[in-house]
Amino acid sequence: MVRNALETSGLAPQYLCLEIGESALLADAARVASRVVALRGLGVQIAFDDFGAGDSLLGGLPALPVDAIKLGRDFVKQFSSDPASPARAVLIATIAAARELGMRLIACGVEDPSQLDVLRAVGCAFAQGNAVAPATSDAVQRAGDAIG
Numbered sequence: 001m002v003r004n005a006l007e008t009s010g011l012a013p014q015y016l017c018l019e020i021g022e023s024a025l026l027a028d029a030a031r032v033a034s035r036v037v038a039l040r041g042l043g044v045q046i047a048f049d050d051f052g053a054g055d056s057l058l059g060g061l062p063a064l065p066v067d068a069i070k071l072g073r074d075f076v077k078q079f080s081s082d083p084a085s086p087a088r089a090v091l092i093a094t095i096a097a098a099r100e101l102g103m104r105l106i107a108c109g110v111e112d113p114s115q116l117d118v119l120r121a122v123g124c125a126f127a128q129g130n131a132v133a134p135a136t137s138d139a140v141q142r143a144g145d146a147i148g
Helices: 002-009 022-027 029-042 058-063 086-100 113-121 137-147
Strands: 017-021 045-051 068-071 104-107
Touching: 002 029, 017 022, 017 029, 022 029, 029 045, 068 086, 086 104, 086 113
Parallel strands: 017 045, 045 068, 068 104
Antiparallel strands: none
């Protein structure tokens, strides 16, 4: 279906990024992983979406053939400027793991400027949400340019 959509639209596969939710991966990791490998074979980018929403797979990241990890909105809400915050410690570990694995880390649902400050302070390079830019077609294009 994806191959057909690419051929029909004429879109170069490297400009398509499909998101896979953490819950889908937890439900059937082997099946999802095999499909991800096939999609990557087409040249499509894959993002692991809503990371941190459930039973996080931080230890399983090396086996996932994905280009990006998208931190879930609920996880982002937990950020604090408190250096001893457990959520901040997990964020730092996740950023480090993503960087070492050559994956982008994108924090989603960043609504408060203080959350954006925390993300910058710990080295998160990508964020989505109203604290970054309001949702407009222009903002979507800018976000796509930053990710691509």
